[in-house]
Amino acid sequence: MSENNVGCSCQSGAPIQLNDLVKEPTNTNISAPSTSPKAEGDKETNWYLPYMNAITEGKEVEEKKSPVALFYCAGASNVGQSTVTGCVETAGILGYNRVALLCLASISAGLKNMFNGAKNARGIVAVDGCPMSCAKRTLEKAELKVDQHLIVSKDLDVPKNFRISDAGAIKQVTNALVQAVLSID
Numbered sequence: 001m002s003e004n005n006v007g008c009s010c011q012s013g014a015p016i017q018l019n020d021l022v023k024e025p026t027n028t029n030i031s032a033p034s035t036s037p038k039a040e041g042d043k044e045t046n047w048y049l050p051y052m053n054a055i056t057e058g059k060e061v062e063e064k065k066s067p068v069a070l071f072y073c074a075g076a077s078n079v080g081q082s083t084v085t086g087c088v089e090t091a092g093i094l095g096y097n098r099v100a101l102l103c104l105a106s107i108s109a110g111l112k113n114m115f116n117g118a119k120n121a122r123g124i125v126a127v128d129g130c131p132m133s134c135a136k137r138t139l140e141k142a143e144l145k146v147d148q149h150l151i152v153s154k155d156l157d158v159p160k161n162f163r164i165s166d167a168g169a170i171k172q173v174t175n176a177l178v179q180a181v182l183s184i185d
């Protein structure tokens with residue numbers, strides 16, 4: 001694969017040249033709908049990513065109500081990994097009409113579609129494994145407002161270790177995230 005191609009599953013269609021994407025955001029407004037607005041998205045699918053890809057590329061879309069964006073630190077520890085699975089479980093419970101999982105690394109990389117997705121979300125929830133708060137700091141560095149912030153080791157009293165898979169922590173994170181999303185919803 002070419003070094004300049006972005007082949008992440010976050011992107012729809014053919015790989016996009018990195019130089020085309022890493023730009024300062026210029027337009028964070030959702031374009032006018034081509035047909036009547038549709039209230040419902042696909043609650044089983046993380047549809048918000050391809051939707052924002054289309055908007056960022058200037059394509060016409062049917063307007064949909066934005067979900068709450070979830071960002072997770074995905075750290076290499078039990079608490080860090082619990083943020084990933086906890087977010088996936090939360091989407092399974094609430095549905096992708098209410099939550100969208102967005103990639104934190106894309107914000108660091110300056111990808112326009114993900115920035116636009118975060119900017120136009122109904123709200124942002126950041127979940128971090130420990131007080132280093134990598135997700136929250138990354139979002140704030142990009143000037144994105146975090147509405148709810150959860151620190152697994154602090155707020156849920158889960159001791160940080162490096163066994164990676166921690167079913168108890170995942171359950172606690174899921175419960176807390178559902179409440180966080182509903183507080184914005």
Ligand code: SF4
Pocket residue numbers: 073074075076077079080128129130131132133134135
């Ligand atoms: S917040 Fe903590 S667990 Fe998460 S990536 Fe940063 S250092 Fe790792």
